[in-house]
Amino acid sequence: MTLSARHAAAVLLSLAVGLAAVPSMAFAQKPPPPPGHGDGKPPPRPGDGNPPPRRGDGPPPRPGGGGDVHESAPASSGARTIVGEVWVDNWFRLYVNGVPLVEDSVAYKSERSFNAERFRFNADLPMTLAFEFRDFMENETGLEYIGTRRQQMGDGGAIAQFKDAASGKVLAVTSRDWRCLTVQAAPANASCADERKPDVSKANCAPVRATVASDWMAPGFDDSAWPKASLHSARDVGPKGGYDRIDWDRSAKLIWGPDLKKDNILYCRLTVGG
Structure with missing residues (x-):
């Protein structure tokens, strides 16, 4: 074999050895391109499927929570169509003429239950509006965030308006005209919020x-002995989460019991068009 032939054989042998050393995965098929890169499908958009988790405040808000205005049309009967709008810290149930009509779409035990409600219903005048209002409390002490550094007394507040759907005329708003009875108030003394283990059996934490009467929401119930609603400023209540999404009539006022912090459950009534 000539020198050139030997040189060519050596080159071929070296090439064969090099190819044998290359991993078989180098010849494997490449993975398909991501969606939107050559397969004719658009890339996924933010919000498709499950939304990304939010930092610091738990799961994303559900419909009716956060800063939303939750809208509904509860079943009812009557010649007049009425639009009701309500914001409450923390929760409400509304009776019309003694019959349950609508309640807050965010559960009472939600930590941040700030939202507004708008609902359309039918009724005849006169009609009796009766609200059960509740501020969040973990137990009968009336406190929130018990056992944490945020342990405190809560504070409430509510505002509502009712308009004729056809004309837009205001039929009723929360004001001093309402009668409101505080059904549960606690704690007896603000020092309860400083207790390491607040207990309703202690005098300062007692409710x-x-x-x-069970028919307190009925049209014929006599509420003349109930005190009138107490008015509170937006500065004192600090409304948020849906409150600013409602165009409140100037006559609509924030109401509650006389004590924003201690009064936790209230019943409030008004007869419209009587």
């Missing part, structure tokens, strides 16, 4: 409860 006060009123006895109320």
